[in-house]
Amino acid sequence: MSDVRIAGVGLTPFGEQPERTGRDLFAEAALAAREEAGVPRDAYEGVHYGNFMGAFAERQGHQGPLMAEAAGLDCPAMRHESACASAGIAVRQAVRSIRAGEHDVLLAGGMERMTNLSTSRVTESLAIAADELFEVRSGMNFPGAYALMARAYFEEYGGSREDLAHIAVKNHANAVPNEYAQYRREITVEQAMESLPVATPLHLFDACPITDGASAVVLVSDEYAEEHGLEAPVSITGSGQGGDNLALQDRDAFSRTPAAEKAATAAYEDAGIGPDDVDVAEVHDCFTIAEVLALESLGLFDHGEAITAAREGKTTRDGSLPVNLSGGLKAKGHPVGATGGAQVVEMTKLLRGDHANSDALSDPRVGVTHNAGGTVASAVVHVLEVVE
Template sequence: MTGVRVAGVGLTPFGEHDGRTGRDLFAEAALAALDDAEVPRTDVEHLNYGNFMGALAERQGHQAPLMAEAAGLQCAGTRYEEACASAGVAVREAVRAIRSGEADVLLAGGMERMTNLSTPEVTESLAVAADELFEVRAGVTFPGAYALMARRYFEQYGGSREDLAAIAVKNHANAVPNEYAQYQREITVEDALDSPPVASPLHLLDACPITDGASALVLVSEEYAAANDVDAPVAVTGTGQGGDRAALQDRDDMAQTPAAADAATEAYADAGVDADDVDVAEVHDCFTIAEVLALEALGFYDPGDGVGAARRGETTRDGDLPVNLSGGLKAKGHPVGATGGSQLAELTRLLRGDHPNSDAVADAEVGVTHNAGGTVASAVVHVLEVAE
């Protein structure tokens, strides 16, 4: 089984891209990744493309061939849809294709255009990732669903809004130097606590923003990298995917995310590492409580201990395990179909040493990404390592 290297990464700035189309956004990220990799477009054998709500936001299905054309590729493409984990799944399948020997060079990533819709329209569009029959018809939205998870967590383990506010403060601080982040500004705990309520106990600054953006990675086999003198110092050594029941009421415990735990177990075993080996992580913090659930599912904390990690300084840039040095979904932004690829691109930059926050993890050798769909009915985890 061949190894997989990240040869290049590309991102658009995350935020509002008024007047631009989705294919324009993805082309920008894809061409940046190809330039970063210094790999000819003609060598790309397949496009693995993640997108969730394009048929609703742009009235455009069948996007993969359009995106391949926009990127100047002469190959087939496949669209992957797994809600907010769409790009994570696209990358996972690219890794599996290279490992199997099916391909040597793939482009993987994703795109979402969201700000052309109103906030109610975005809320309604995102809700289709929930159980339409038993959740959406009852009026459940994702802010409400994650609020239920937060309330259950607080009841079961303890924790406070101040703990969640510390996560928001941390991630905003991390986003300040990131040129791709939607919100490059710091906030205070008081700002988070005083922001308007969305769904108790979550307030506005507990939530990620509505975002446009795209991400792309050029993945190559180790043999291709060696034969073509491709500088690719970061390897994808582990990949895992987990699933759970879509509706919250069908879960055994709303305060845990077994899909992410299963994905992490598989990814760690695949890479031959465990949670103690991880130096830095990018996790899916669509809401502040989601970061807590991710930290515990990934095995960094026991249930109930993760909620105070940011407040205690353990997951800040100077902590033992820096989390979301990109700014996370919370401050960097969350163009849902692009997010999983963005996490991998940011982590690659951190491990290569060319991210504005790389100095915080100068000695890091092992990193993890955690990408979730819905209320973590889907989860994808990847392990990245600095190659020897």
């Protein structure tokens, strides 16, 4: 089975770009990835594209063919929608196709346009990632759901709002040098603690922002890369997906995310590595507590241990395991349907050594990305490795 080489990556800046159409955003990311890859147009065999709320944001469904055209490509295309894990699944499906020997060159990524909608409309639109019948009608929204998860975690393992604040501080610090990030400014623990409450115990600075943006990666087979002498020093060597019941009420516990545990186990097995081999991680910190749950699900920390990781400096840029050097969803921004692809873009640059935060890493070999949908009813984990 062939490994999948990352031949090119592209991002738009993440942030408020309400005047730009979705196709404009995706074209920018896709053309950047295509330019970096240098693969001829007619070699592309398919586009796997993630988008979540295009029906509301632009009244635009059926975005697969639209985005293939925006990317300047003439090949079959399809949209994947699994809430905030849409682009992670798009990348995963492309990886699987290449590893199965079906295709040699695919474009994968995603796009979300959000800030052209009012905040209340965005909140309504995001809510469709939860169970409408049993959660949304009862007044549940995502800050509320993650607040419940934080409370359950605190109750089971301990932890405090201040522990969470250190995660926000870390991710904001990481975003400062990242030219693609939405919030390139440091915050303090005090600012995070004093920010407005959203859903106890989560405050405003525990939450990621609303963001427009797109991501794209050009994936090629090992054979294609060798044959065409492509510079593609990073491979996706492992991929895993896990699922869970959509509604929180149907879970065994709120303090763990078993879908991500399953995805991680599968991805590690696929890559033939374990959590001890991981040098750097990009995880789905839609809320600060989500970073904690992600790190524990990935086996990078024992249950109950990740809550203090940022505070103790273990996951900061000078720690033993830097997490979300991109700035994470928290500070880099979270254009929902693009995020899973953006994590792969950021990780590729970190492993290649051409990321704005590459100086935080010393000869990194193995990175993981963790992308989640809803309250982790969908989870996708990828293992990226430097190949030589």
